[in-house]
Amino acid sequence: TYSGPSFQKTNKIKADHIAPAICNIYKRPLVLHQGHMQWLFDHDGRRYLDLFGGIVTVSVGHCHPKVSAALHEQIDSLWHVTNIYRHPKIYEYVEKLIAKFPGDLKVVYLVNSGTEANDLALLLAKAYTGSNDVISLQSCYHGYSSTVMGLTATQSYRMPIPVPSGMHHAMLPDPYRGIWGGCRDSISQVKNSCACAGDCVTSDKYVHQLSELLENSVPAGRVAAFFAESIQGVNGAVQFPKGYIKKAVELIRKHGGLFVADEVQTGFGRTGDAFWGFQNHGVQPDIVTLAKGIGNGFPLGAVVTTKAIAEAHTKSSYFNTFGGNPMAAAVGKAVLEVIEEEGLQQNCKETGRYFLEQLMELQNSHPVIGDVRGKGLMIGLELVEPGTKQPLNSGDASEILESIKDLGILIGTGGRWRNVLRIKPPMCINKKDFTSKVIKCEETKEPIVEYGKVSKFEGFQITLENTILFPAGGGQPFDLGWLNDVEVLQVLRKGDQAIHFTQQPIEIGTDVVQ
Ligand code: PMP
Numbered sequence: 001t002y003s004g005p006s007f008q009k010t011n012k013i014k015a016d017h018i019a020p021a022i023c024n025i026y027k028r029p030l031v032l033h034q035g036h037m038q039w040l041f042d043h044d045g046r047r048y049l050d051l052f053g054g055i056v057t058v059s060v061g062h063c064h065p066k067v068s069a070a071l072h073e074q075i076d077s078l079w080h081v082t083n084i085y086r087h088p089k090i091y092e093y094v095e096k097l098i099a100k101f102p103g104d105l106k107v108v109y110l111v112n113s114g115t116e117a118n119d120l121a122l123l124l125a126k127a128y129t130g131s132n133d134v135i136s137l138q139s140c141y142h143g144y145s146s147t148v149m150g151l152t153a154t155q156s157y158r159m160p161i162p163v164p165s166g167m168h169h170a171m172l173p174d175p176y177r178g179i180w181g182g183c184r185d186s187i188s189q190v191k192n193s194c195a196c197a198g199d200c201v202t203s204d205k206y207v208h209q210l211s212e213l214l215e216n217s218v219p220a221g222r223v224a225a226f227f228a229e230s231i232q233g234v235n236g237a238v239q240f241p242k243g244y245i246k247k248a249v250e251l252i253r254k255h256g257g258l259f260v261a262d263e264v265q266t267g268f269g270r271t272g273d274a275f276w277g278f279q280n281h282g283v284q285p286d287i288v289t290l291a292k293g294i295g296n297g298f299p300l301g302a303v304v305t306t307k308a309i310a311e312a313h314t315k316s317s318y319f320n321t322f323g324g325n326p327m328a329a330a331v332g333k334a335v336l337e338v339i340e341e342e343g344l345q346q347n348c349k350e351t352g353r354y355f356l357e358q359l360m361e362l363q364n365s366h367p368v369i370g371d372v373r374g375k376g377l378m379i380g381l382e383l384v385e386p387g388t389k390q391p392l393n394s395g396d397a398s399e400i401l402e403s404i405k406d407l408g409i410l411i412g413t414g415g416r417w418r419n420v421l422r423i424k425p426p427m428c429i430n431k432k433d434f435t436s437k438v439i440k441c442e443e444t445k446e447p448i449v450e451y452g453k454v455s456k457f458e459g460f461q462i463t464l465e466n467t468i469l470f471p472a473g474g475g476q477p478f479d480l481g482w483l484n485d486v487e488v489l490q491v492l493r494k495g496d497q498a499i500h501f502t503q504q505p506i507e508i509g510t511d512v513v514q
Pocket of ligand 1: 229
């Protein structure tokens with residue numbers, strides 16, 4: 001059961017002591033205190049289906065048993081060594097991680113976050129090329145620090161302070177909102193736009209705009225790097241016209257620069273077709289930055305690059321107190337194992353396709369949905385004023401977000417106008433999570449005979465579909481041995497019945513969730 005501060009008390013602490021720039025996503029904020037796989041529990045014990053993965057951070061599932069066990073084992077043995085020593089877990093992890101990369105991406109730096117990873121990538125690119133200027137795309141997000149903020153091109157994450165010189169932003173090649181339209185590598189094609197067989201014709205136009213930028217605003221031949229996400233995350237799953245990234249990278253290389261692929265959101269199989277998002281674009285980056293899903297929520301990030309680039313960084317030693325500590329390495333290794341063992345990349349592909357199809361169907365009957373896009377489990381739903389392309393006002397969009405939460409489902413918002421609903425669940429989600437419901441609840445004298453599909457409880461017969469039973473206050477779900485321990489089961493979806501069990505005395509309550 002929840003034993004933390006009351007909701008009111010958290011309001012007071014938030015108002016008095018938590019930095020005001022830290023915004024909670026909901027008007028009626030959630031106090032979350034437990035999680036299991038794709039499920040989260042609030043302070044009232046209410047269960048939520050997590051379709052946001054704590055902003056794409058939880059990759060294989062909240063408190064995944066294998067990942068938690070790996071962390072526990074490491075906690076009991078050694079918490080910390082810095083990179084001035086060696087630890088076997090770190091070495092095992094690095095070997096496993098690097099095996100996931102193609103070509104000569106063979107050298108790893110372990111860090112603690114995405115911002116740190118992109119900051120280091122910036123340094124490496126500048127050290128290797130000897131150039132200072134860098135280019136990223138409009139509306140991108142690469143992190144929040146006084147340096148990396150210059151790469152990030154989203155108003156709400158920029159402060160009016162001078163950022164390092166030489167940071168430029170190329171026009172965003174957005175097939176839905178961009179001036180030239182375009183089509184993308186996705187089952188969701190943009191309506192009223194082109195549907196090119198190979199590379200999208202608009203990609204050349206956007207690449208031309210990039211070349212104008214290189215020729216007019218960057219000292220000749222002195223670009224250090226082009227940074228791009230494989231699909232823009234914070235901006236609401238914006239995909240680029242087919243062929244854009246490949247051609248942009250060719251152009252940057254002609255001008256002497258490197259390509260930094262920010263895989264903080266798109267890595268580890270999330271896009272389904274490939275383990276890394278950049279592989280969907282048919283490019284080989286010079287530097288790759290990783291964070292979020294790499295640690296399933298544990299602070300871990302990485303920069304992966306070539307030997308030649310890493311060699312250019314040896315004029316100083318690299319020191320990072322916590323970067324890649326043994327606990328983070330134990331978690332990272334377990335995450336990679338779980339992705340393989342549970343076929344999560346394939347799941348992203350299949351489940352993602354299913355979601356996209358369902359959402360596109362919804363779009364047909366809901367003109368408020370202007371665009372459905374994404375790949376694998378990286379999905380965006382752009383809301384508009386019905387019948388127009390005008391972004392739905394952020395007030396209405398956040399009301400929609402709020403009511404989805406009240407139905408027991410957590411998703412996110414994003415985009416320049418905060419009018420894009422973002423669906424990026426833990427990769428263990430499955431199709432049934434969208435169909436699960438209590439079918440029937442009636443009196444019977446039968447004992448439990450089956451778990452999962454049809455469960456019978458003495459006194460009542462509960463017919464469940466794909467429902468996991470959780471003890472009161474959350475925690476691990478019961479397995480078949482739960483019979484004597486049942487305290488509370490909650491199934492909360494609109495139109496579903498909420499069922500509460502208590503064992504001593506046996507009490508079963510049901511109500512329909514409104
Ligand atoms: N890159 C991308 C694509 C991101 O989405 C984020 C975080 N939203 C970052 C970098 C920064 O990561 P962190 O918050 O771990 O610093």
